Amino acid sequence: MFDLLIRDAEILDGTGAQAYLGNLAVKEGRIAAIGYIPPDARSASTLNGQHLTLSPGFIDIHTHADIALLARPQHLPKVMQGVTTEVFTNCGLGFAPCTREGLAIQREYLGGIFGDDEGVDWGWRTVADFLSRYEKQGSGTNIAYLIPHGTVRVSVMGMEARPATAEERGRMEAMVREGMEQGAWGLSTGLWYAPMSHADRAENVALCRAAGLFATHQRSYDSGIFAATEETLAIAKEAGVPVQLSHLQLSGADIVGRAEEVLELLDRARARGVDVTWDSYPYAAGSTLVQALLPPWATDGGPESTLRRLHDEQTVARIESELASSGRDWSRTVLAGARSTTNRPYESLAFTEIARRRGLSVTEFVVRLVVEDELQACFIGHTQDERDVREVLRHPSQMVGSDGLHLPGKTHPRLYGTFPRILGEYARERRDVSLAEAIRKMTSAPAARLGLKDRGTLEIGKAADLVLVDPKTVRDTATYEDPLRFPEGIVGVWVNGVAVKRDNEATGALPGRVLRKPTAC
Numbered sequence: 065m066f067d068l069l070i071r072d073a074e075i076l077d078g079t080g081a082q083a084y085l086g087n088l089a090v091k092e093g094r095i096a097a098i099g100y101i102p103p104d105a106r107s108a109s110t111l112n113g114q115h116l117t118l119s120p121g122f123i124d125i126h127t128h129a130d131i132a133l134l135a136r137p138q139h140l141p142k143v144m145q146g147v148t149t150e151v152f153t154n155c156g157l158g159f160a161p162c163t164r165e166g167l168a169i170q171r172e173y174l175g176g177i178f179g180d181d182e183g184v185d186w187g188w189r190t191v192a193d194f195l196s197r198y199e200k201q202g203s204g205t206n207i208a209y210l211i212p213h214g215t216v217r218v219s220v221m222g223m224e225a226r227p228a229t230a231e232e233r234g235r236m237e238a239m240v241r242e243g244m245e246q247g248a249w250g251l252s253t254g255l256w257y258a259p260m261s262h263a264d265r266a267e268n269v270a271l272c273r274a275a276g277l278f279a280t281h282q283r284s285y286d287s288g289i290f291a292a293t294e295e296t297l298a299i300a301k302e303a304g305v306p307v308q309l310s311h312l313q314l315s316g317a318d319i320v321g322r323a324e325e326v327l328e329l330l331d332r333a334r335a336r337g338v339d340v341t342w343d344s345y346p347y348a349a350g351s352t353l354v355q356a357l358l359p360p361w362a363t364d365g366g367p368e369s370t371l372r373r374l375h376d377e378q379t380v381a382r383i384e385s386e387l388a389s390s391g392r393d394w395s396r397t398v399l400a401g402a403r404s405t406t407n408r409p410y411e412s413l414a415f416t417e418i419a420r421r422r423g424l425s426v427t428e429f430v431v432r433l434v435v436e437d438e439l440q441a442c443f444i445g446h447t448q449d450e451r452d453v454r455e456v457l458r459h460p461s462q463m464v465g466s467d468g469l470h471l472p473g474k475t476h477p478r479l480y481g482t483f484p485r486i487l488g489e490y491a492r493e494r495r496d497v498s499l500a501e502a503i504r505k506m507t508s509a510p511a512a513r514l515g516l517k518d519r520g521t522l523e524i525g526k527a528a529d530l531v532l533v534d535p536k537t538v539r540d541t542a543t544y545e546d547p548l549r550f551p552e553g554i555v556g557v558w559v560n561g562v563a564v565k566r567d568n569e570a571t572g573a574l575p576g577r578v579l580r581k582p583t584a585c
Contacts, residue, residue: 066091066107067561070532073113078120078507078521080500088118090528093561093575098524113532116555119503120522121148121529122483125510126279126310126343126465129207130158131178134197137574139204141468144550144570145483145540148529148559149206149519149579151510154310154467155281156254158212159186160194161239166219172367173223174214176353176401176440179470192246195578202574204564206529208514209578210279211243213253213271214260218366225364227264236267240274247580249514250277252310255292256284257356258363265299272303277514279308285350286316286447289326297333300340308513309342311467312456313350315447316391323452327459334461341513343465344456346485348448349544351400351469351476354441355434359386367439374435384427393447394419394426398544399433401442401471407433411474412545415443442469444476444544457486458496463509477547481540484551488539499535516579528561 068090074083075098089097089107097105124142129150133139142150152158157174159167171186188194191209198207220235221228228236240251251271254260261283272278278300284292293309300307309330314323333340355363355370362383363370373379394415402408410418419429433441456462464486468479483506491502511520518526531554538553557565562575 066096066105067109068528068558069101069105069107069110070113070118071101071110073116073118073532074535075522076117076119076500076503077523078503080504080508082500083117088522088530090530090558090561093528095522095524095526095528098522111532111556115534117499117533117535118522119531119533120507120520121531121557121559122146122464122506123149123151123510123516123520124466124482125151125308125463125513126154126467127152128154128157128177128467128469131181131184132470133203133205133207134184134201135179135181137201137203138570138572140550140570141470141480142466143204143557143564144554145480146531146533146554146557147205147483148531148557149208149516151208151210151249151514153210153212154252154279156213156252156257156260158215158252160188160191160215161211161219161243162189162215163219164189165222166215169218169223169366170215173439174353176403176437176442177469177471180472190246191243191248195247195580198576199578203576204574205559205576206519207576207578208516209248210250210252211240211248211275213251213263214257216240216271217259217263223259223364223366223369225259225262225361227262228267233267233270237270237274240271244275244581245583247578248275249581250279251275252279254281256281258360261360265302268299269303272299272305275305277306277308279310281310285313287318289314289319290329293326293329297338297340301338306339306513309340311350311465312342312344312462313448314452315350315445317393320449321451323455327455330461341461341463342456343463344453345465345467345478345482346453346457346490347476347478348450348453349444349446349476350448351442351444353439354430354437354443355439357387357390357392357430357443358383358434370439371435374431380431383431384425387427387430396446398444398446399441400444400474400476401469402437402473403440404436406436407441408473442471454490454494454496457490463505463513475547477540477542477544480542480547480549481551484538484554485540487533487535488553492535492538515581528558530556530558532556
């Protein structure tokens with residue numbers, strides 16, 4: 065007697081192998097049988113999978129779900145597109161482990177990219193305490209945790225714009241090691257963001273070595289991408305650990321069309337023995353906090369110091385001068401996730417248009433926006449080229465990560481559309497990858513990267529994280545103008561054998577688990 069039986073589906077097992085017609089049965093949260101199952105087998109629930117594709121649940125290797133999963137545990141933006149495991153924190157932006165002072169700084173500094181936090185108790189300090197919050201309330205997806213470099217650094221030395229001392233570095237290492245012992249899978253860094261941008265090689269190597277694996281938002285993805293990538297590779301080699309290069313992209317007119325060169329650089333590193341892979345999302349635009357556009361020195365000392373500087377006439381003039389010479393195309397920089405009533409009506413408009421409507425220069429508007437939204441506003445930058453997006457996606461070492469931001473108001477459509485967009489647009493329509501390869505990039509590839517041994521492929525005994533897809537109709541519907549829209553063609557989703565989406569509707573179930581890395585690994 066099975067709990068679930070899916071018959072006559074085209075099975076893609078997640079390995080990249082071609083589909084085969086077969087059946088799959090689930091009992092007590094695990095795959096109990098696969099392939100041929102006798103016609104007289106009984107099950108509490110039997111589904112007809114004819115003309116549908118059955119695959120492992122999707123593992124989103126790059127997310128910012130930290131607070132959204134606590135505030136809205138059903139996690140519908142991801143559940144509805146087939147994601148069964150969320151990997152966070154990424155880009156070094158997160159909240160545990162922390163001191164009381166460090167958590168206060170991070171919450172004020174980063175709150176804008178994590179969405180509404182109504183009902184969230186911000187009382188944790190350790191990774192163990194933080195992860196226990198998800199277990200107590202339940203979640204719509206499984207959770208795999210990366211320790212954020214930024215929180216560790218802020219907890220030890222605040223927002224100071226300088227390299228760490230040996231003593232401070234030792235304290236950070238101890239925090240990372242403790243977090244790893246409590247179940248984290250690695251470290252995430254974000255060298256583009258203050259205060260991590262002030263970390264030197266010694267700090268990066270020490271913390272990455274303590275974690276054993278790191279994912280990194282590089283120091284640059286624009287004209288400095290080659291130097292930034294060489295830095296990433298050097299840190300990984302010196303630390304002797306694998307690295308996941310986050311949201312690989314080429315941003316800016318002066319770097320367009322050079323994806324092949326970047327990939328050749330990475331391939332040469334892999335040939336030398338550097339264990340590097342990368343993730344990307346299927347859009348030619350990125351998104352993050354507006355305050356990240358400020359010069360790094362402007363954020364020294366934390367949120368209060370930053371806002372104080374933005375009220376000083378001479379300092380503002382210096383900031384505006386540096387923004388004006390940054391080379392950013394403000395006509396392709398769009399407001400998203402505004403918090404203030406002043407700026408919320410301008411969401412989805414380019415900064416140049418908003419500045420015109422408000423009678424300001426663009427740089428004046430940027431400063432006003434940061435102040436009026438108290439560091440919380442975000443932007444979408446249309447700075448990439450579709451040719452590069454496709455080139456990166458086609459590489460066998462690429463895997464899919466949404467980098468979705470749970471913003472109030474309008475957000476980047478990647479939060480709701482990444483996985484079905486890959487399946488519909490890039491696999492079925494453009495044929496950049498086969499359906500089997502696309503599924504591998506969403507399942508076994510990220511599972512293997514982290515070391516999730518019982519997920520990512522369809523095998524007897526493994527956890528029953530499953531997605532049933534209509535390969536002929538699956539597509540994203542979220543757009544930049546209307547981003548909060550669920551996809552089509554994701555028929556059913558199961559997490560640990562429990563349906564979280566059935567007949568195209570969310571069930572409200574919270575069967576997700578916190579997946580802790582075994583300390584013996």
